[in-house]
Amino acid sequence: MNNLRLALCLIMIIFLGSISHAQTEHKEFRTKKKISAIVAKVKSTDREDKKVRQLNKLVNRLNKGLEKMDVNNLSNGQIEEITHLRQEINNGFNMAKRGGNQQLDEFADFFESSLNQASEASKESYNSVIFPFLAVILILVFV
Amino acid sequence: MTYLLSFNQIEHLRKALTLFLFFVITSLCFSFYVKAENLIVFVDQTRNLDYFKDNQLHLIDDDLLHLTQQFHEQSPKRLILIRLQKVNKKKFIGSYQVLGRGLSLQGRFKTKEDLSNIYKEVVNDEIDFLFIGHTMSNKDFELILSQPGQRFGTIMSSACKTGNIETLKVFSKYTNRLLASPENVHLAHFELDNISQTLSGTPNERLFKMLEKSFARLKKFTKSNLVLNVYDLSNALLFNNLDCNGLDEVNQIVLATELELSSYENRSPTSNYFKLNNCKNE
Numbered sequence: 001m002n003n004l005r006l007a008l009c010l011i012m013i014i015f016l017g018s019i020s021h022a023q024t025e026h027k028e029f030r031t032k033k034k035i036s037a038i039v040a041k042v043k044s045t046d047r048e049d050k051k052v053r054q055l056n057k058l059v060n061r062l063n064k065g066l067e068k069m070d071v072n073n074l075s076n077g078q079i080e081e082i083t084h085l086r087q088e089i090n091n092g093f094n095m096a097k098r099g100g101n102q103q104l105d106e107f108a109d110f111f112e113s114s115l116n117q118a119s120e121a122s123k124e125s126y127n128s129v130i131f132p133f134l135a136v137i138l139i140l141v142f143v
Numbered sequence: 144m145t146y147l148l149s150f151n152q153i154e155h156l157r158k159a160l161t162l163f164l165f166f167v168i169t170s171l172c173f174s175f176y177v178k179a180e181n182l183i184v185f186v187d188q189t190r191n192l193d194y195f196k197d198n199q200l201h202l203i204d205d206d207l208l209h210l211t212q213q214f215h216e217q218s219p220k221r222l223i224l225i226r227l228q229k230v231n232k233k234k235f236i237g238s239y240q241v242l243g244r245g246l247s248l249q250g251r252f253k254t255k256e257d258l259s260n261i262y263k264e265v266v267n268d269e270i271d272f273l274f275i276g277h278t279m280s281n282k283d284f285e286l287i288l289s290q291p292g293q294r295f296g297t298i299m300s301s302a303c304k305t306g307n308i309e310t311l312k313v314f315s316k317y318t319n320r321l322l323a324s325p326e327n328v329h330l331a332h333f334e335l336d337n338i339s340q341t342l343s344g345t346p347n348e349r350l351f352k353m354l355e356k357s358f359a360r361l362k363k364f365t366k367s368n369l370v371l372n373v374y375d376l377s378n379a380l381l382f383n384n385l386d387c388n389g390l391d392e393v394n395q396i397v398l399a400t401e402l403e404l405s406s407y408e409n410r411s412p413t414s415n416y417f418k419l420n421n422c423k424n425e
Contacts, residue, residue: 028191029191029193032193032194032195033195033200035195036195036196036197036198036199036200037198039197039198040197040198043197080412080413081411084411084412088407088408088409091407092406092407092408095406095407096407106366106406106407107407109366110366110367110405110406110407110408112195112196112366113196113329113364113365113366113367114367116194116195116196116329116330116331116364116365117303117327117328117329117330117365117367118192118276118277118278118301118302118303118327118328118329118330118332119277119278119303119304119327
């Protein structure tokens with residue numbers, strides 16, 4: 001069991017190392033892909049409650065991530081843009097919920113296109129919606 | 144001795160002469176157009192430029208392949224495609240492909256000097272410069288624009304928020320005519336289809352056509368604010384403490400605009416009516 005823990009620790013260290021070394025692009029790509037898939041789910045259903053549920057997950061995850069973000073490494077321009085994006089997403093979602101299916105679909109498209117802009121701040125936004133690899137950490141703790 | 148022509152012969156001769164004069168006048172007119180013989184497409188692939196729309200992945204590599212397929216060794220316009228892949232203090236690494244006007248070359252470069260030497264070999268006459276990438280610092284823009292060692296007929300910047308005063312001043316060192324946006328630009332980038340036809344005519348004509356086609360393309364992909372402007376960078380107002388509050392002044396440096404605003408997005412607090420960004424005194 002101790003050997004297994006040791007092996008998992010080593011795998012974890014290597015994994016973390018590879019992630020920190022210029023894997024940001026892959027993270028961005030995977031995140032964009034997942035967001036796009038969720039947006040497609042939103043648009044594929046006719047049920048308003050399902051659309052709202054899916055979009056709620058995305059918006060909440062973005063908000064939580066942005067709250068926890070370390071802004072010390074960001075420029076004022078990036079901070080301003082991320083704040084701006086967060087306000088737009090929240091205001092937009094509130095507006096879309098009042099507007100019915102079509103508005104929810106439009107908002108989903110807006111969410112997707114906001115995170116496909118050629119902007120530095122969008123890179124930071126991806127980090128806030130990344131799906132963490134908690135499972136591996138839990139295995140290490142409990143094994 | 145006189146040579147008499149029949150009525151039909153005179154008519155025939157008159158038509159042939161009209162046609163001849165038409166061709167002479169047309170070729171003279173064309174010679175006054177400033178033709179952009181070269182097109183540099185500079186793609187900053189140090190960051191991922193792939194994009195999603197409706198859960199469909201669009202690869203920048205596919206778009207660039209489609210671009211190069213429009214050119215060949217004998218094309219009248221020369222395409223110089225530069226793909227920057229890695230940058231650090233010592234290295235400036237990427238690949239190049241040159242097609243048209245008798246050349247078909249490709250290879251790699253490892254330093255800024257390598258790329259400058261490549262430009263010296265393949266660039267002559269008037270050039271247009273199309274940049275595709277994420278937002279860059281003004282210092283980095285200065286670096287990539289200075290490498291060909293000459294001014295451009297036009298610059299097209301398919302990157303976010305390059306329509307700000309300080310970046311316009313940098314661009315003005317290299318061109319009088321710019322297509323750029325003070326807002327974000329979707330990664331779906333400016334229109335690359337039939338680019339030789341689009342970029343024909345005078346600098347203004349080239350940019351007005353590119354503006355129309357790129358706007359139509361980006362509208363299909365983005366639901367955020369979409370703003371594209373053609374700027375006159377030869378206007379001295381740009382350097383005379385351009386007053387962001389003065390719309391009349393700002394309008395003089397913007398020659399054309401296409402704009403579609405999103406229901407979900409307001410303008411940036413530092414934007415001047417979608418003409419310029421970084422206006423802090425509104």
